[in-house]
Amino acid sequence: MKLNHFLSFAALTALALTGCSKDPESDNTAKLEVRLTDAPGDFRAVSLDVRQIEVHLKDEKEPDGWQFLTFNPQMVNILDYVNGKSALLVSTDFAPGDIKEIRLILGPNSTVTGTDGFVYDLKTPSGESSGVKLKLDKVTLRQNETFQLLLDFDVARSIKERGNWDKNKKKQERYILKPVIRLVAQALSGGLRGTVMPAAALPQILAIRSSLTPADTFSTAADASGAFRLLGLPSGTYRVELYPTTTAPANEPAYRNAVRAGLVVTSNQETVLAPVSLN
Template identity: 35%
Template sequence: MKYLKSVTLKSLMIATLVSVGLISCSEDDSSTNNGEGTANLTVRLTDAPGDYDAVLVDVQDVEIHVETEAEGELEGDDDGDGWVSVGDVQTGVYDLLELTGGVSQLLADTEVPAGYVSQMRLVLGSENSVVINGESKPLNTPSAQQSGLKLQINQEFVAGENYAFLLDFNVDESVVTTGNGSYNLKPVIRVSAQADAGMVVGKVTVPDDIEVNVQSLVVLTANDADITISAYTNDVGEFALHGVPAGEYTITITPQADLGLSVHTNTEVEVRPNETTDLGEIEL
């Protein structure tokens, strides 16, 4: 099982989502109604757990599908189909298993055309791979390379407002083994952008006589809805779960099996809108 690089709770806070509510505008405000203005968009990438040494994805672009009332072609829409690059994308090959325990990778912080955004798509290149038991194997991603992985947004971007999205990459569901022993990448991504989203943080501790780093799986499950959010702790036991809708949750912390530690369960975790729920130190 992969042990993560050390991060502090201060670094976890850097990845906190910011989501600003919409404001109403009059009909004669042309920068809002005809799509000629711009809105600020922030996109970050993080990872749900996966039991590999590394999972490397080659991010080439982030695009949005914009519908505006403005006449003529939308700036940046080269194919006339409504898709535009968000611009200033931090392209590169990222190890998803380093983006857990509350860490996220900034992909874009830029201005985009105002208007109704129906979808976002993550465009991947060909340099994708998975490392298992020290051996690197290629990850085939035909659909993502050709047209980009489409994610539902369905939100009006108002000129002058700020919008933040967290792309939570579920590695365990995204890496698929084929019959001939090769691996396909079929990305499963949870998009979080709720205005009322909160965050749950904490630190898992173990008895003093255990002298090795202990990595635990943290799973947050809604008590009355179909919502499950998970992450691994880092090498000092810290975790952060982002983009959590307000509500009541059960948290389950499962340490690595070879140490014989008990599973911790708390069925009364309350998440409030736009707040961080700090569970403090949790001793196994």
């Protein structure tokens, strides 16, 4: 993979950044996810110093088209995410429109642990001020839709031993990083809806994707009839938590929190939750 104007390897993170969305029907937002998975390599660990993730919203020749995504810098062992596992890096509300590129930024403290148990520095030929850009082909974020960018990192092809490495003098400088990443872009269009009683409780609803660690959370509120709906949800198993925001009148039973677990959401389908009572 060619290293371009920013060794933007922020997409590699072992801890997910949790996102919280508004009711998709009440605003004009889409939702953007960036996730990481990995093809295994012959190492014990590959810890990347992840600093930043950006997307480009304009023609690639326009330098002002880059936009930062909300992300907490952190170290991540990408070998934790192999064999179908993936890490959620970013989950954020985003304005509908086209995305042209994604850029990943890496800090200076990345390391690789060899099969000998020794921890080696992991550097890039042009330093951490250069970068990796991944171009996107016809990616459009639409209102009420979640769009996922999956970064498939190939460890075996990305980490190379230096040709002039001297094991007696510079053991820490054995490996260099030349990222090879396959980018998979897909729209996620699952949904979840239900009804809460009594509507006067004005509950807040959290849909928590419990099949992901750490969990990803989406939120909305019931309308005046007690109905709620969340669109653009990624596939997975969810736990729905409902919290009244008002108190019951003196002559009525008190409002109580409610939880419904084990709800499966799949792409292009809307899961219907049985009516929930908060009394």
